[in-house]
Amino acid sequence: MxxxxxxxxxxxxxxxxxxxxxxxxxxxxxxxxxxxxxxxxxxxxxxxxxxxxxxLLVKLSNSFMSAQDLIDGTVRFVPRQATWFNYETVFKHTSFLKSLSNTFLISFMSGALQMLVCTMVGYGLARFNFKGKGIVFTLVVLTILIPPQTYMISLYMKFSFFDIFGLMSAISGGSIRLMDSMWPMAILSIIGFGFKNGLYILIMRQYFKGIPKELEEAAYVDGSGLFRTFARIILPISFSMMITIFIFSFAWQWTDSFYSSMFFSQLKLLSSSLLMGFEGLMLEGNTLGLKPGQPLTATLTNTMSLLIITPLIILYLFAQKYLVEGIEHSGIVG
CATH class of the missing domain: 1.20.5 (Single alpha-helices involved in coiled-coils or other helix-helix interfaces)
Structure with missing residues (x-):
């Protein structure tokens, strides 16, 4: 034991x-x-x-290279003779500043209008039951699925000979041409048919469906009306989501070439300047010593593309907080 x-x-x-x-x-x-x-x-x-x-780093490096650096095989990323020649050439021989101001005005206007319209439409689809709601939602989804190229000719003809149920012809004796003005983008944004509007409406609808209805019911009990409740309660808590929609709309409109080439043939924009701005520069080849296909020609294009995306990078740096919050609350991640 x-x-x-x-x-x-x-x-x-x-x-x-x-x-x-x-x-x-x-x-x-x-x-x-x-x-x-x-x-x-x-x-x-x-x-x-x-x-x-x-x-981006390669474009940035090349934008500071001289013609000797571009043809020197030993120079890869760090220019041996850093120069501002490429930036000076872009500002001097293209209408960059004019295109920048026009693009900013159109992008800001489209972003603000789409933000407001998509917020109201998304709230209506999320909160109210009305006759034809399913049809409206189906049309919103179809604007996402149907490529805009299918109705490009219809839009072009509509704004080339703009009329509202024949009223313009009855009053002035003819239609109105709205091309090369901000009216086409403004009208499309207001009626919810602008660039990517369907996606923004869907995002706002999903966001509002996640907000408790008790907030609005408590406001209605206290005597607040529909519009006052929307303005005082819904909009403040949707601020980050609205900023997200504005940034998306602003950024896509900033780099858009489809609507810009269709509506603005005479108005100078950044998207068209990147494609056409150096055609005039090629004609001045004797002055600058440039010929199509030379390395410096591609470098000037890269330099201008950097100048185009720089405002978007600055906007993202200032609105990063709201953008991340909006994406987290939108339900488009995960």
């Missing part, structure tokens, strides 16, 4: 040591596993960042 009693503590101690050994082994494997996946995540993020930033 004494031998059995003496062996019991030894067995218990051995079992405890085995458990500690297994526990330490498990913790080591758990730590190694977490470390492995953390490294993989960081490698993936670094790889994605490299794919996104590498072209």
């Amino acid at each position: 004494s031998g059995v009693q003496a062996g019991a503590p030894i067995a218990a101690k051995g079992k405890r040591l085995l458990n500690e050994k297994l526990r330490n082994k498990y913790f080591k494997l758990f730590f190694v596993n977490r470390l492995f996946w953390a490294i993989m995540r960081y490698l993936l993020l670094i790889g994605l960042a490299f794919l996104i930033l590498y072209p």
Whole structure:
């Protein structure tokens, strides 16, 4: 009996040591596993960042290179003779500043109108039941699915000979031409048919469906009307989402070439300047020493593209907080 009693503590101690050994082994494997996946995540993020930033960094480097650096095979990323020649040429031989102001006005107007209209339409689809609601929602989805090229000719003819149920012809004796003005984009934004409007309405609808109805019901009990409740309660809590819609609309309109080329043949915009601005520069090849296909020609195009996206980068830096909050609350992630 004494031998059995003496062996019991030894067995218990051995079992405890085995458990500690297994526990330490498990913790080591758990730590190694977490470390492995953390490294993989960081490698993936670094790889994605490299794919996104590498072209921009190359464009930025080339924009400061001189003609000698561009034809020098030993120069890769750091210019040997840094110069402002490319930027000076862009400002001097293109209507960049005029195009910048026109693009800003159109993008800001479209972004503000689409933000307001899509907020109201999305709120109506999310909160109210009315006859034809399903048809309206179907039309909103169709504006996302149907490519705008299918109704391009109809839009062009409509705004080339603009009339409202024949009233313009009855009053003035003819239709009105709205091309090369801001009216086409303003009208399309107001009626909910602007660039990407269907997507913005869908995002706002999903956002409002996630807001508790008790907030509005409490306001109605206190005697607040529909419009006052919308203005005092719904809009303030939807501020980040509205800013997100505005940034999306502003950025897409800023780089849009489809509507811009269709409605603005004479009005100078950044998207058209990038495609056409250097045609005049080519004609001045004798002055600048440029010929199509030379490295400096591509470098000037890259320089102008950097100048075009710079305002968008600045806008993102200032509105990053609202953009992230809006995307998290919109339901378009996950």
